[in-house]
Amino acid sequence: MKTLKTLLATLVFLSTSIFAQEAVVSSWTGEFSTDVTFGDTVSFTTPYTGLSLSGDGWKLTSHLSEGSIVVEEAYYNIDAKVTTVTLGQQRVPFGLSNDWHRPSGNPFASEPSSQTYANGLGALTEFAGVGIAGFYGNDEVYSVRLSYGILGHSAGVSINSDEERLLDCSGAFSNESLGTVTSYFEYDLSEETSGDFWYRASVAPTFTKGVSALVGYSSVGDEAGDNETDILYGVGYQYGNSYIRSELSTDGDVLVRVGYIF
Numbered sequence: 001m002k003t004l005k006t007l008l009a010t011l012v013f014l015s016t017s018i019f020a021q022e023a024v025v026s027s028w029t030g031e032f033s034t035d036v037t038f039g040d041t042v043s044f045t046t047p048y049t050g051l052s053l054s055g056d057g058w059k060l061t062s063h064l065s066e067g068s069i070v071v072e073e074a075y076y077n078i079d080a081k082v083t084t085v086t087l088g089q090q091r092v093p094f095g096l097s098n099d100w101h102r103p104s105g106n107p108f109a110s111e112p113s114s115q116t117y118a119n120g121l122g123a124l125t126e127f128a129g130v131g132i133a134g135f136y137g138n139d140e141v142y143s144v145r146l147s148y149g150i151l152g153h154s155a156g157v158s159i160n161s162d163e164e165r166l167l168d169c170s171g172a173f174s175n176e177s178l179g180t181v182t183s184y185f186e187y188d189l190s191e192e193t194s195g196d197f198w199y200r201a202s203v204a205p206t207f208t209k210g211v212s213a214l215v216g217y218s219s220v221g222d223e224a225g226d227n228e229t230d231i232l233y234g235v236g237y238q239y240g241n242s243y244i245r246s247e248l249s250t251d252g253d254v255l256v257r258v259g260y261i262f
Contacts, residue, residue: 026055033103033259039252048103048259061088061102072102086122090135091115108214109234109245109257112184113198131156157189165189179205195227196220202236212236214247 029052035045050063050072059075073088091100100106100115120137131147131154140161147156153171158164170184181203188196197219204212216232234247234255241261248254 024055025053028053029104029261031102031104031259031261033257035109036256036258038254038256050102050104063102082125082127084124086124087120089117089119090122090137091117103257103259104261107182107202107212107236107245108184108200108216109236109247109255110232112200112216113186113218114220153183163190177206179203179208193221200232204236204238210238212238214245216247 031050032047034047037043048063050061052059052061054060057076059073061072061074062069063072064070071088073086073090076085100111118135118137118139118141120135120141122133122135124131124133126149129149131145131149133143133145133147133156135141135143143158143160145156145158147154149155149171151171152173153169155169156167158166158168165188167187167189168185172180172182174180181201183201184199186198188194198216199218200214200216202212202214204210212235214232214234214236216230218230218232219227220230221227229250231250232247234245236243236245243257243259243261245257246254247256
């Protein structure tokens, strides 16, 4: 644990030095968003306020939390952008495959499946459609993912230090005449939870002018060994840099996310 903290501290120092001495900010984006749940009661989440800075081969993302700036991830691409090194919060066991913790990186109102995040160091190498991602974080958490990219989708299999195994496929299909379909599928291969799966799809036809439809289905086992199924559907609307996404689940709760990207 002490060795890992020392390693991470060193990497943070080196990354900061590189950014301070050589990095030139070529672009930046920010975002605001908040979630509202309508059920038996109305509840609000803490608003998300994020900022992303990027330059030649690097990217730094952060958000505000209780008056402090929290660094989410620090990307740095090496070897002609074939390899990406990432420092910060990442999903386990997927490592670098998804960034659902940033609202702008999630086309849905909620996270598509149960998510576990950890802080640490990750590396992703992709060549000719084949990707290998590795992650090592606090408390000796590690994960590895092997993937293959085709037709705008990434299909992969992952394993982590808790012997969790996942098969996943996600990506988007876009056509100027028909529109865009973003889909996400995950199947659990772990011994204790084998057979759990999640699926989400967001369909945005060209003729709807920014309106998208959401469908989702999941089947997850509970402690008694029974499977709980959940069907989701909703509507989203994107106008310029503003968006609103809504979901209605089988239990009757409505989740609404409102955001703005600048």
